[in-house]
Amino acid sequence: MILIERQLFISIVILIVLFESLFIALFIMYRKGRIEKNPYILLLQKEWTILFHALFKWRTKNRVMNQENIYPFHKNSNYFYLFLALIHEQIIEMIVFHIYLKKEEPEIALIMLLLHIYSVIYMLGDYNLLRNTPFRIMKEQVVMRIGARRSLQFNVHEIDYIKPASIKYNKSGGIINEKKVFHGTAFPRILTIIFGISDELKYEIVFKKPIHARGYFGQKQEITKALIYLDKAEEFVGKLQNRMEKSVETSRSV
Structure with a gap:
């Protein structure tokens, strides 16, 4: 004891x-x-958003997902299977810890129970938020939000070119993690770095000059390209290229 x-x-x-x-x-x-908004207030806002999506907004609204120029990125992601595994692991661990500590250390058992319940709710909210924040193309603006984790917004005229891409590996077989890159994937990047597991990379968007993405706490992150692991990557890229062509034609006419 x-x-x-x-x-x-x-x-x-x-x-x-x-x-x-x-x-x-x-x-x-x-x-x-490097952070525009107060990070502590932003943290509370994001925590509330995740809890709200876990408890009150689990069902995705079809009228939103069926809109034009909306591209979900979670459906074919390996994160779904990881999400199920983590939920099961947390529930089993919660039961085992509670049974083991209930008689010997009831106070510790209660703390562990509350922590596990919160972690389960948090994971539910994180996954549901991913489902409800698809990529959007609004006229010449492109908005990529990976739930509450990170975000990127840019104009199509900032794009230099788009090309097919695939994951690069080093000589030992590990995934090469490029710097100054925004990853448009639901799969947590920290797990890719640690375990070498990732969704399938399909395209990369290279920008004319560095732009800024936002991290979890709103911190600026300079990037030179965005990697796309999207469900309907071809449709998304085709729409972008069409908007790029229209933007060039408009600038020439002016």
Whole structure:
């Protein structure tokens, strides 16, 4: 019992230090102008958005998804199977921990139960938010939101060219993770980096000059290309190329 309490205390101290370091880093980026909005308020807003989609907006509205120039990116993603596996793992782990700790450490059992419940709700909200934030082409503006994780918005005249692409591997067989790239995929990038698992890459959009994407906390991230793992990538790229041609014709006529 004493050993469990000591380990719990050490874990809590480590978590507090990590959170404090994160908040300090966010505050520094905010003061330097790398984050436009207050990151703490933005964090609360995103947490509420994820919880809202988990509890109140699970069903995707067909009238939204059936609109023109709307391109979902979650349907054929490997993230669906990962999502199911993680949900099952969290539920099983929650039951096992609760049964094991209920008699010996009821307070710890309650904390672990609440943490697991929150993690399940968070994953449900994250996946549902991905379902409800498809890529959009609005006249000459393109909006790519990967749920609450990251976002990119640009004009078609900022595109240099679009070409077919595939995942690149190094000599040892690991995935090469390029820098200054926006990944238009539902599959979490951190898991791609750690485990070398990814959705199928189909196209890359190369920009004339670097533009900025936004991270989870609203931080600016300079990118030179966007990689597309979209369900209907050919249709999406065809629409973009059509808009690019119209933009060139309009600029010439002016």
